[in-house]
Amino acid sequence: MTQGLIVTGTDTDVGKTVFAAALAGALGATYWKPIQCGLDGGGDSSRIGELSGLSPSRIHPEAFRLARPESPHRAAEAEGREISLAQLDLPPVEGPLVVEGAGGLMVPVNRHLLMIDLFAAWRLPVVLVARTALGTINHSLLSIEALNGRNIPILGIAFVGDEMPDTEHTIAAMGNVRRLGRLPRLAPLTRDSLAAAFAANFRLEDFS
Template sequence: MTQTFIVTGTDTGIGKTVFAAALAGALGARYWKPVQAGLDDGSDSERTAALSGLPIGHILPEAYRLVTPCSPHLAAEIDGVTIDLDRLALPQVDGPLVVEGAGGALVPVTRDILYADVFARWGKPVVLVARTALGTINHSLLSIEALRARGVAIHGIAFVGDPVEDSEATIAAIGKVKRLGRLPMLPELTSAALAQAFADAFDLADFA
């Protein structure tokens, strides 16, 4: 069975793509972002290609590339695109696969379907990425409840930011999720620096 991890976040702009790139690079995985909304600053796939150190062939093309930088459901409407859920079926690949959602777990893909609903259809474990800043306990526990309410398996939680021991431990304990590690904020975000930070902060055996 192909080793697949779905990467979602508690919010947007928290470092989810950086974590996904690090995980994909460490596993030598294929990376797939099903829906890209917003292209002015480049795509998450392009950023992952630059940060992961993966061969370009390991970065799979998006099912949808939407121009407007907002929630996929609205971006698709503005762009005049209808998102067909059949096109969001997980790709069949040889080896590990890392799939990145957009924003948080309850971001709408269409007017009727949230990302968490799509995750439930896929039936693969989710890694929840959370920042360590103020408010993360609430955001993280709400995300955990929303995923579990849909029967989505949570592989664990990965933090991004400066260490906040009590918040990280509290989320893991109350949410009953495995605390995988924490990526620090890097002074220079390069492929080599990210790979080293991931190796220092995470145990690859947790993703076996």
């Protein structure tokens, strides 16, 4: 297992938090969401705790907890704050670390820095989470191109949603990335159903 992984998405609300919960739980990793925008329901760290089975000690506190559900730069400005790279060093942890980004790659962290710039500084392999719905080929290939343009290593792509074999194959082949698996829609979505779906559709050895 590599020491750390970044989980990011092709867009907001593609399912990356659910996937991050499944991955972190399967690995017994420490989870870290460095920037949380929007605190209704406790934020993504709270949801990770519910879905992953990780102990509270395995959920690292956010560097920034911002009340408004907006882009980080706007949410921070609303509170008279500015997020900088110097404030976002990777936390020292024992064992693997799963880091979840905020939104997609080109989300502004401040007026000069994008989320993808943080990933370039951290130099950890990225798992790109993509929905399987219409439009995902464009979003996914653009995201892969952006990561390649900054020489950020891509571990592979994980899909979330209904099975779309041709779409999934096309993205993996044209983007020259590994298809890691697909997490189906789960109803109900529980810790047990998520763990079972991850085990049935992904191989832990691929996350190394």
